[in-house]
Amino acid sequence: MATKQNNTKPPSLQVEPATPPPESSPLRKIIVVASIAAGINFGWALQLSLLTPYVQLLGTPHFWASFIWLCGPVSGLMVQPIVGFYSDRCTSRFGRRRPFIAAGALAVAVAVFLIGYSADLGHMMGDSLEKKTRPRSIGVFVFGFWILDVANNMLQGPCRALLADLAAGDSRKTRTANGFFSFFMAVGNVLGYAAGADGKLYKSFSFTKTKACNEYCANLKSCFFISIALLIFVTVIAVIYVKEKPLESQKGGNEGDDSVDEGAGSLPCFGQLLGAFRELKRPMWILLLVTCLNWVAWFPFLMFDTDWMAKEVYGGTVGEGKAYNKGVHAGSLGLMLNSVVLGVVSLGVEVLARVVGGVKRLWGIVNILLAACLAATVLVTKLAEQSRKFAPGSHDPLPPSAGVSAAALSLFAVLGIPLAITYSIPFALASIFSNKSGAGQGLSLAVLNLAIVIPQMFVSVVNGPWDALFGGGNLPAFVAGAVAAAASGILSMILLPSPPPDFKPSAIGGMH
Known part of the structure; x- marks a missing residue:
C-alpha cells in the first residue's frame, strides 16, 4: 500500500526497485564505464575550442554564431529528462542503460561525419567557394551540430545512471565512481584541447584536405576522427564487459508497472x-x-x-x-x-x-x-x-x-x-x-x-x-x-x- 508521502510528493525520475538493491560491482567495472567520459569530453572540448571559429569560417556572422549554441541547452532541456525517464524503464534484454549508451555513441559518429564534411557536402550541393557565405554548408553543419548535442545528452545521462547502478547504494563506491568520471572528463578535455592546439594534425590524415576544406577545416576533421575512434573504443569495451540484468528480471516481472508507466505516452x-x-x-x-x-x-x-x-x-x-x-x-x-x-x-x-x-x-x-x-x-x-x-x-x-x-x-x-x-x-x-x-x-x-x-x-x-x-x-x-x-x-x-x-x-x- 502506498504511504502518505508517496501520495503527496512528486515521483522521482527513477524507478524504485521492488527488491533490495544488488551488491555493488567490482571497481574495475566502474572504471571501465567511467572511461566513457573521456570519449564524450574529447568531442566536447573540440566543440568549445574549434566549432565557433569554424562556423564563422563557413560565413556565419558573429551576430548569428551564438544562436547555433542554442543546440546544447535546448537538447539538454528536452533530451535529458526523456532519456533518463525511459532508460529507467527500458526492458531490453541488453539492460536499461547499455542500449541508450550504444545508440548515443552511434549518433555521435553520424553527427561528427556531418560536421567534419559540412564544407564538402555543401560544395557538392552547390555552394560557391568564391562567396564568403556558404548557406548549404552552414545548413549541414547546424543539422550535424544539433544531432551531436542530442547524442551527447543521450550518452551522458545513461552513463551516469549506470555508474549509480553499479555502485548499488554503496556511498563509498558512489563517491569513487563520480571521482573517476570527473577524472576521465579531465582526461578527455586535455586530449581534445591538445588536439585542437596542434595545427598540423591534418598532415597525418592527408585525405581530409580538399578543394572545399582548407587546412583549418581539415584539422577539424582529423581531430573528430580521433575523437570518434576513442569514443567507440571505450564504449564498445564498456557495453561488452559490463553486463546488466534486464529490468523484468530485476523486478521479478511487470508487477506495479501500470502505476509507473501511467501517462507515459504524454511524457x-x-x-x-x-x-x-x-x-x-x-x-x-x-x-x-x-x-x-x-x-x-x-x-x-x-x-x-x-x-x-x-x-x-x-x-x-x-x-x-x-x-x-x-x-x-x-x-x-x-x-x-x-x-x-x-x-x-x-x-x-x-x-x-x-x-x-x-x-x-x-x-x-x-x-x-x-x-x-x-x-x-x-x-x-x-x-x-x-x-x-x-x-x-x-x-x-x-x-x-x-x-x-x-x-x-x-x-x-x-x-x-x-x-x-x-x-x-x-x-x-x-x-x-x-x-x-x-x-x-x-x-x-x-x-x-x-x-x-x-x-x-x-x-x-x-x-x-x-x-x-x-x-x-x-x-x-x-x-x-x-x-x-x-x-x-x-x-x-x-x-x-x-x-x-x-x-x-x-x-x-x-x-x-
Whole structure:
C-alpha cells in the first residue's frame, strides 16, 4: 500500500526497485564505464575550442554564431529528462542503460561525419567557394551540430545512471565512481584541447584536405576522427564487459508497472519536473538562483573563448591570413591548461572548503574570482591592441608579445579553479537539500539542470544582439558575465544555507 508521502510528493525520475538493491560491482567495472567520459569530453572540448571559429569560417556572422549554441541547452532541456525517464524503464534484454549508451555513441559518429564534411557536402550541393557565405554548408553543419548535442545528452545521462547502478547504494563506491568520471572528463578535455592546439594534425590524415576544406577545416576533421575512434573504443569495451540484468528480471516481472508507466505516452517526466517545483524549499530556490547567475557568467566565455583569443588577442580576421588560426590554436592550448587546473582542483575541493570556512563561502569566493578574470579580458585585449605589430608590407598581424600571450593563457588556467567548483558543489548541494525535503536525487538533479540550460538558452539568444549593440566582438558579453558572476558570488555567501557538517562536495562528480 502506498504511504502518505508517496501520495503527496512528486515521483522521482527513477524507478524504485521492488527488491533490495544488488551488491555493488567490482571497481574495475566502474572504471571501465567511467572511461566513457573521456570519449564524450574529447568531442566536447573540440566543440568549445574549434566549432565557433569554424562556423564563422563557413560565413556565419558573429551576430548569428551564438544562436547555433542554442543546440546544447535546448537538447539538454528536452533530451535529458526523456532519456533518463525511459532508460529507467527500458526492458531490453541488453539492460536499461547499455542500449541508450550504444545508440548515443552511434549518433555521435553520424553527427561528427556531418560536421567534419559540412564544407564538402555543401560544395557538392552547390555552394560557391568564391562567396564568403556558404548557406548549404552552414545548413549541414547546424543539422550535424544539433544531432551531436542530442547524442551527447543521450550518452551522458545513461552513463551516469549506470555508474549509480553499479555502485548499488554503496556511498563509498558512489563517491569513487563520480571521482573517476570527473577524472576521465579531465582526461578527455586535455586530449581534445591538445588536439585542437596542434595545427598540423591534418598532415597525418592527408585525405581530409580538399578543394572545399582548407587546412583549418581539415584539422577539424582529423581531430573528430580521433575523437570518434576513442569514443567507440571505450564504449564498445564498456557495453561488452559490463553486463546488466534486464529490468523484468530485476523486478521479478511487470508487477506495479501500470502505476509507473501511467501517462507515459504524454511524457510524464516533464509533469514530474513541474510537480517538483511545487515542492521546492527555500534553500533549493536560492541554489537555483545562484546556479542560474553562475551559468549566465560562464556561457559567453565557453562559447567564444578561442574566438576571443583569435580576434581580440591575436588580432586575426576570420578567413583572412594566418593570425586567426594561430589564435584559435593558442586558445586551445589555454583550454588544455584550464583542464589541467580543473582536474587538480577537483581533487582538493573538500580541503579548500575547510580552509575558507565552508562550501558556500568557497563557491562565493571563486565566483568573485570568475568575475575578476572575465573583467580582466578587457585589460588583456587593450594591451594586445597597443602592442600589436605587423610585418613589413603585410596586413596580417604578428603574434602578440610574450607578456600578452602569458597573460591570456594565465586567465584560461586560473579559470579552471572556479570551473572545478561549478562542476561539483552545485550538484552536491542539490542532493543534500533535496534529501532533506524528501525528494529523489534524480529529480533534484533534473531540476538543477533547468537552472543550467535555461541561462544558456538566454545567453545564446541575447549574446549576438548584445555584442552588436556595443560594436561587435566578445568583450560586451564577457563584461556582462563578470557582473553576473559577482552577483552569484555575493548571493552565495549571504543567502545560501550551509549544508550539514558531514557534507562531502566530492560526492557528486562534475557535469556539463
